[in-house]
Amino acid sequence: MFDFQTLWSHRLKQHLRQQNKYLRYVFNDHLILAVVFVVGALAFWYSNALQQITQPLWWAGPVVIIILALVLLIGRLAILLVKADQIFLLPREAQLGRYLKQAQHYSLALPTFVMIFAGLVLTPFVLRATSLAGWSWLSIVLSLFVYKDLDLSLMANQLLRQPADHKMNFNRRWLVLAAVLSWILGFYVFGGLALIVAVLANVAWCWTQKTVFQTTQLNWRLAIEQESSRQFRLLRFYNLFVDVPEVGGHVVSNKLINVCLNWWRQRQPGTFSYLYQSAFLRRTDYLNIWLRFLVIGMVLLALIQQPIVVVILFLLFIYLAGYQLIPLFHHFDHNPMTQLYPTTSSERQHDFERMLQPLLFIQWLGYSIVVALNGQQLGWWLVLGLIGGGLVMIILFLRLYLPGRLTKKKRS
């Protein structure tokens, strides 16, 4: 049933299906609209700026080279291996060379789009602001493709366990440096040189690899680690648009957090307080939500002078921060040990409410300080009203809204 030859296409199909699922949320109507506006505005600005350029600029070459180098860095090797593969695919390891090649070709697809786009956008600027001829520029852009291919080859090679005598630890930095040097040659000496250097480098690399590729072993741990961190970055990006179950945040522990945690634990003891405090401070997701509301709220309140907007921001952000932290209440539900403790569910609820209290008060304090500093512009009565209103908001949230919400969820 399982055909090793079709493993790559099977994996790719699976991967694309998952990307498709999330991309639908990324490219939602709002975003498309925003992108159309932003791109339109940028294009307008760019074409206007181009009109101003009448003679070659000294900085145009270096800037273009830096942009090309950055574009070269875009795109990693997608090998789509998962943890279980290091057990189940182990017997077929010798045949993985082909799989890696396929992965490498696929990985070139996305950077190709970016490179074509960058090439097209830069072309009018290069032709106007540098003294480069069209075909020279073309050869430089083509060399970018060749370097990217070489880059992916190097990445694939990094995943192999080389025999000691073939050991080649090629660093990506050297590749970028070589590319930059060849582009400098291309810009200031002779356009074709960039492409010639790139092709020579790629051919030389392929030639050295010919003997190694078939026989070497895959460094499974490294390959899977890299792939999963690549996937995680992707999912974290999607997580900005829609809840991704795999991105649950991770546990961090550092001195500062431990000091805060110990202090907090002593102030608010309790079985479930202990758990909630630890989860809040050490789980990156909950802490990040709260910090984001705190910092963004303070920045916005400092910048905005419009009274009605300030009132809405001040109160809404306090409510939203509390609301976003409610899932923490159920964070330990999957752990049967919490069910076994000799505690009651009302104790747990009480502990949770008590945990939220200082968080909302810190937020309130931060906001209050910012609006007080802005008091001259906002008017002192509004500032006083905001500080009082914030307090009322916290009390309403903790005493009225939250208990109802927690018990309702429990019943359903």
Next chain:
Amino acid sequence: MLTVEHLSGGYQHLQILKDVSFTVNDGEVVGLIGLNGAGKSTTIKHILGLLQATSGTVKINDVSLQSDLQAYRQQIAFVPETPILYPELTLREHLEMTIMAYQLDSAATWSVAEKLLKLFRLDQMLDWFPTHFSKGMQQKVMIVNAFMTPANLLIIDEPFTGLDPLAVHNLLDLIATKKAAGKSVLMTTHILATAKAQADRFILLNQGTIRAAGTVSELAAEFKVAPNQLDDIYLQMAKENGDV
């Protein structure tokens, strides 16, 4: 003392246990044995109160889950088959968590815990996060958590899998001390040869009912197997079920 009377139950639509009754006396170690799927873990989940019985009662020293939840839970300490840990907590914090949840005296419990940690060679790892430990080490963390409490009933699910021989030996010693202190111990296991060192009695579950109960020699006599070939009991029972 644990008393299970006419217990029937299982998962929502799937009845697994049918009229199971047994007791575990104070100072007694009882082994719950049976093939995979016989209902051992289901029985434990009913005793812990993680599943709701369709009929029957479970009492620990005459306290049931319904009559006094907190007092009932206070009497149980549990070592699950696969370690269940908090990714957010260090080893020290796991122990503190247990101390808090069971409302134990911190200083007294820590002095017990320190001995247990030393025994299992975990004493240098208090500030590490146990989710990164190996399975055997995690199992030891769960054992320390359970054995440092003064709970009257210890429930240990498959205690020997994943432990090194030294730890198995230590665990058997710990069970013996609990037994001597008059606590009840209920453990499930497949490894009869190891379990018989401490278990006073065995309860053999088969397809959700108690097939046989008694000491090792009684079971051996009932199934007509040699006392040094205890695993043949499973084989005999499988034959009765018509599986072999």
